[in-house]
Amino acid sequence: MTIDFAGQVAIVTGAGGGLGRAHALALAARGAHVVVNDIGGSPEVSSADDTPDTPAGRVVAEITARGGSGIADHADVTDYTQVTAMVDRALSAWGRIDILINNAGILRDASFRNAGLDDFRTVLDVHVMGAVNCSKAVWQHMITQNYGRILMTTSASGIYGNFGQANYAAAKSALVGLMNVLGIEGRSKGIHVNALAPLATTHMTESIFDATAAEILTPESITPGALFLVSTDAPTKTILGAGGGTFAVSRMLESQGVFLPADARTPDDVARHWPQISDSSVQSGTDSTTAQIQHFVDSATRAGTVAR
Known part of the structure; x- marks a missing residue:
């Protein structure tokens, strides 16, 4: 079986580098039209500006140089008005939206004792509300066309915890809950919703891994799992861990339990x-x-x- 995205339209947030860039390039290589979203750039760059000298613009240049189709967008995912404008651009260009990969994120690591509440809110806003805004903006379009694939980006920190990442872990755990509900609500409407838990060396994580881990845990080693989770044959309500070429499903398990009278x-x-x-x-x-x-x-x- 060859997974093909020919004619499909994908939005990838936080795609100016790292995982998002790898996802966007791979989707385009398999035929998708890709909205490469990344807030990075100068303050003068508008959300609809295709200026190549931005992270999103440079990724689009890579896509087009390889014969693919893409547009850059600099919408702030925490701003619903900007997000809906991004979705409208995709619809204007290609008439539909088949895939949304919620990849945009930030880190503000600190022990809980030392973590500032403003940073906590900012992390939740980008990861959780960013995914909510983008998913909400495409949801009705996917219902209308009776097809859609949405991918959340969670983390082992959100599943298992990690010292110094209370804000990040809370946000990433929340995305699993969002996935579970949207997976239930979307199933009868042809919308599948999954979550990817990547371990990759990116600009956000480069200080965490040693040289050996960094060489193994490349974004490109994870992207095949992401593309499967947004393909026609994707499951739904599934958490896929990925890193260095290893793929594993994570599940929440419950014991049989004991009834007490x-x-x-x-x-x-x-x-x-x-x-x-x-x-x-x-x-x-x-x-x-x-x-x-x-x-x-x-x-x-x-x-x-x-x-x-």
């Missing part, structure tokens, strides 16, 4: 049954809020039936 439901009873409650060797199979509700109700009903 009303007359034995104290904190002491929870402590007494903790080995069984926390036993992850048997999973509940819960994969949605609805499934969890049903599992808990069934567990209590079965216990009540046995008691009678």
